[in-house]
Amino acid sequence: MRRWLAVVVLLxxxxxxxADAHKFYVSLTTIDHNxxxxxxxxxxxxxxxxxxxxxxxxxxxxxxxxxxxxxAAVLAVVQRALTVRQAxxxxxxxxxxxxxxxxDVTWVYVEAPKVPSTAGLTLRDTIFMDLFPDQVNMxxxxxxxxxxxxxxxxxxxxxxx
Amino acid sequence: xxxxxxxxxxxxxLWLQLDQNLFRKDSDTALTxxxxxxERPTFETLDTLVNRDFDGGFQIASVTNATxxxxxxxxxxxxxxxxxxxxxxxxKSVVFGxxxxxxxxxxxxxxxxxxxxxxxxxxxxxxxxxxxFPRLAAYNDVSGWQHKQFLGSGEFTLEFGNYxxxxxxxxxxxxxxxxxxxxxxAVLSPTQLQRLEQAKTASAPVLVVTPAEAKAAExxxxxxxxxxxxHAENVRDFAFASSRKFIWDAQGHRSGAxxxxxxxxxxxxxxxxxxxxxxxxxxxxxxxxxRYSFDYPYPIAISVNGPVGxxxxxxxxxxxxxxxxxxxxxxxxxYALISVVIHEVGHNYFPMIVNTDERQWTWMDEGINSxxxxxxxxxxxxxxPSRRGEPKNMVEYMVAPGHDxxxxxxxxxKELGNNAYGKPATALNIxxxxxxxxxxxxxxxxxxxxxxxxxxxxPADFFRTMEDASAIDLDWFWHGWFYTTDHTDLSLDDVRxxxxxxxxxxxxxxxxxxxxxxxxxxxSAERYRDxxxxxxxxxxxxxxxxxxxxxxxxxxxREEYQKVLGTLTDKEKALIGxxxxxxxxxxxxxxxxxxPIILKLDYVDGSSEELRIPAEIWRRDASRVSKxxxxxxxxxxxxxxxxxxxxxxxxxxxxxxxxxxxTRFQLFKQQQQxxxxxxxxxxxxxxxxxxxxxxxxx
Numbered sequence: 138m139r140r141w142l143a144v145v146v147l148l149x150x151x152x153x154x155x156a157d158a159h160k161f162y163v164s165l166t167t168i169d170h171n172x173x174x175x176x177x178x179x180x181x182x183x184x185x186x187x188x189x190x191x192x193x194x195x196x197x198x199x200x201x202x203x204x205x206x207x208x209a210a211v212l213a214v215v216q217r218a219l220t221v222r223q224a225x226x227x228x229x230x231x232x233x234x235x236x237x238x239x240x241d242v243t244w245v246y247v248e249a250p251k252v253p254s255t256a257g258l259t260l261r262d263t264i265f266m267d268l269f270p271d272q273v274n275m276x277x278x279x280x281x282x283x284x285x286x287x288x289x290x291x292x293x294x295x296x297x298x
Numbered sequence: 299x300x301x302x303x304x305x306x307x308x309x310x311x312l313w314l315q316l317d318q319n320l321f322r323k324d325s326d327t328a329l330t331x332x333x334x335x336x337e338r339p340t341f342e343t344l345d346t347l348v349n350r351d352f353d354g355g356f357q358i359a360s361v362t363n364a365t366x367x368x369x370x371x372x373x374x375x376x377x378x379x380x381x382x383x384x385x386x387x388x389x390k391s392v393v394f395g396x397x398x399x400x401x402x403x404x405x406x407x408x409x410x411x412x413x414x415x416x417x418x419x420x421x422x423x424x425x426x427x428x429x430x431f432p433r434l435a436a437y438n439d440v441s442g443w444q445h446k447q448f449l450g451s452g453e454f455t456l457e458f459g460n461y462x463x464x465x466x467x468x469x470x471x472x473x474x475x476x477x478x479x480x481x482x483x484a485v486l487s488p489t490q491l492q493r494l495e496q497a498k499t500a501s502a503p504v505l506v507v508t509p510a511e512a513k514a515a516e517x518x519x520x521x522x523x524x525x526x527x528x529h530a531e532n533v534r535d536f537a538f539a540s541s542r543k544f545i546w547d548a549q550g551h552r553s554g555a556x557x558x559x560x561x562x563x564x565x566x567x568x569x570x571x572x573x574x575x576x577x578x579x580x581x582x583x584x585x586x587x588x589r590y591s592f593d594y595p596y597p598i599a600i601s602v603n604g605p606v607g608x609x610x611x612x613x614x615x616x617x618x619x620x621x622x623x624x625x626x627x628x629x630x631x632x633y634a635l636i637s638v639v640i641h642e643v644g645h646n647y648f649p650m651i652v653n654t655d656e657r658q659w660t661w662m663d664e665g666i667n668s669x670x671x672x673x674x675x676x677x678x679x680x681x682x683p684s685r686r687g688e689p690k691n692m693v694e695y696m697v698a699p700g701h702d703x704x705x706x707x708x709x710x711x712k713e714l715g716n717n718a719y720g721k722p723a724t725a726l727n728i729x730x731x732x733x734x735x736x737x738x739x740x741x742x743x744x745x746x747x748x749x750x751x752x753x754x755x756x757p758a759d760f761f762r763t764m765e766d767a768s769a770i771d772l773d774w775f776w777h778g779w780f781y782t783t784d785h786t787d788l789s790l791d792d793v794r795x796x797x798x799x800x801x802x803x804x805x806x807x808x809x810x811x812x813x814x815x816x817x818x819x820x821x822s823a824e825r826y827r828d829x830x831x832x833x834x835x836x837x838x839x840x841x842x843x844x845x846x847x848x849x850x851x852x853x854x855x856r857e858e859y860q861k862v863l864g865t866l867t868d869k870e871k872a873l874i875g876x877x878x879x880x881x882x883x884x885x886x887x888x889x890x891x892x893x894p895i896i897l898k899l900d901y902v903d904g905s906s907e908e909l910r911i912p913a914e915i916w917r918r919d920a921s922r923v924s925k926x927x928x929x930x931x932x933x934x935x936x937x938x939x940x941x942x943x944x945x946x947x948x949x950x951x952x953x954x955x956x957x958x959x960x961t962r963f964q965l966f967k968q969q970q971q972x973x974x975x976x977x978x979x980x981x982x983x984x985x986x987x988x989x990x991x992x993x994x995x996x
Contacts, residue, residue: 246966
């Protein structure tokens with residue numbers, strides 16, 4: 138219980154939860170199925186300040202890009218938020234590739250190995266929804282069948298790949 | 299208020315906007331908010347959901363005529379109708395008064411475009427006050443009253459007017475507002491007056507209230523009140539900010555004939571960033587926007603730091619970014635501050651002066667303003683990290699199925715940031731750089747700004763003026779970029795190489811022999827090559843055909859050629875002898891958006907040239923076109939959109955011959971697997987995560 142209180146104090150010290158006039162809570166994730174590698178190649182474009190907030194919530198302390206433990210915390214945030222399920226309901230494992238920081242945007246790269254086909258896959262992206270009620274997550278998927286766009290808002294369930 | 303009916307219509311009632319009613323518990327905004335995610339909500343989210351205790355919205359005490367008699371009025375959500383005793387004829391005016399009050403929202407907790415911020419450390423507040431009085435709705439030629447309800451996204455449009463405002467505040471507060479301070483002697487100390495005077499001709503910001511003076515005020519208590527009087531002319535709104543925490547700096551500037559005082563108000567928490575960048579960014583914005591539109595017509599331009607992230611009002615705007623409490627700041631915070639000051643000060647031009655209607659068309663001010671913001675950022679420093687403007691940054695949004703056309707009402711847009719800011723800013727940048735060229739675009743854009751200054755343009759007025767002043771038919775451009783969700787994906791499908799048949803047997807038969815030699819040998823032919831052949835072992839079986847070389851030039855061939863030459867004129871002989879290469883290029887439009895075809899032609903001799911084909915090439919068939927290119931040199935490679943200027947979403951079909959194009963993911967992964975370059979090694983600080991080829995081991 139004590140630990141939870143510490144988290145609350147920290148969060149109120151960070152950026153406001155309410156929408157600023159020109160702040161939009163949007164993330165964009167691109168998932169390409171690489172047939173040759175039998176993997177999903179996943180690229181997430183996240184606002185760097187939103188990601189730092191999520192990392193602070195994950196670890197209980199403020200961390201910024203480049204500090205020890207930041208990458209591991211980002212992977213934990215991503216693994217919790219982005220879920221891809223096989224046809225039988227088992228989640229695929231997301232492994233770390235890396236991240237790039239571009240001033241206000243952070244690009245996060247993760248990979249799901251051993252995905253020979255996208256048939257029957259379902260997915261859900263809830264990143265930052267716990268922080269911002271207005272959060273919208275766009276997911277662009279591309280495989281042999283073509284390109285499709287999915288969008289996730291609060292309360293949305295899994296959608297077919 | 300005195301309301302002048304400048305319209306040609308008699309008005310039987312007036313509509314006023316009650317923006318604060320957005321904060322009522324029964325507002326449409328509150329009732330129609332989508333359900334948030336309830337997975338792991340923060341306590342902050344829970345607090346705003348559960349403790350909906352803020353009693354917001356206007357209390358209208360009375361609406362009266364000039365003699366104090368009540369006027370009938372009806373409140374409809376965020377609008378109020380005042381019924382006039384007699385129709386107000388064109389050219390006539392009516393005087394009325396409204397007595398009102400409202401509770402100020404905690405902008406840090408509840409959001410909003412104005413409100414207060416509390417500083418627990420010293421117990422003080424910053425107030426940023428806007429949309430704070432019943433404001434006249436606009437009455438226009440196109441739709442009559444603009445009284446679409448305020449739901450939170452579509453900001454507003456208003457009428458121009460003259461304001462006289464008296465603000466009474468605790469006597470240790472500093473107040474900044476739309477308009478010129480009328481009673482400086484009554485509210486400023488002699489030292490402050492002298493500093494303000496000095497600022498008018500200074501070449502750097504002069505502190506009117508110093509950080510130390512602001513700190514001292516934070517620790518003190520007011521001993522009474524002061525009334526600040528402001529006048530503002532020809533503005534569509536009036537906003538102000540007030541706090542004892544304010545540092546205040548000012549620097550004189552001149553926009554054409556208009557002297558301007560650029561000023562910033564910020565707490566000590568805003569430094570070091572604010573002292574260095576805010577007023578400098580105001581002046582940079584005035585310089586740049588005036589160059590592309592018109593001279594800034596107001597005497598004041600203010601940037602205030604407080605709880606609001608970024609919001610514009612005439613002569614004054616609110617900007618959020620601040621350094622960390624320890625005084626350090628990230629590059630992100632620095633550029634966020636410079637960018638937001640440029641953006642919000644820039645809004646003085648669009649829509650505070652060119653009075654577009656953001657309640658209906660967000661892109662007309664946010665998109666146009668984001669475009670000019672990009673130009674201002676690019677002139678701030680080399681490689682400024684602009685978020686919006688570069689075509690390649692808009693590719694992911696535009697390629698996604700299911701987004702909204704730009705021409706969508708402000709409240710019904712799915713991704714307002716990309717839709718109303720990013721995409722129109724990108725479209726205008728492409729229009730300027732790729733379609734019209736800088737000179738024609740800049741001339742037409744200045745004409746649009748000049749023509750609609752202090753007037754109320756609709757989208758068609760913008761489209762029409764850009765064509766009117768340039769003689770460039772842009773119907774295809776407005777259609778594709780503003781009314782559809784098509785994206786750019788042009789494909790260079792193939793390139794065929796032709797040369798002239800010269801009829802000269804020496805040339806043509808040599809060429810045929812080269813082609814034969816270059817043709818692949820089949821597997822069987824290759825395997826039989828060294829097998830002993832019967833005819834070689836038994837020459838009696840050989841005849842004429844075994845010795846005949848069909849590609850050898852015969853005297854008959856030469857005779858025939860001389861005969862053909864004899865029938866040709868000298869001009870025809872020269873044409874054949876010019877030795878030109880003919881390339882037929884075929885293109886298809888995969889994404890649907892019509893765009894110019896920009897080609898880079900690389901020749902086998904190592905030289906290259908650019909070929910720019912206007913979008914009119916698509917006018918007969920918007921899905922498939924061909925183009926003939928005639929050259930002296932032989933092509934090695936053709937590249938479509940080599941400088942990434944058209945937001946082409948799929949580069950893999952932009953090369954002939956085809957080249958593999960890696961995705962961002964593949965590029966990153968490949969780079970990770972090679973050793974870090976010297977810059978990466980230098981920029982890595984001791985004790986930080988090194989780039990790793992593998993994961994962090996989770």
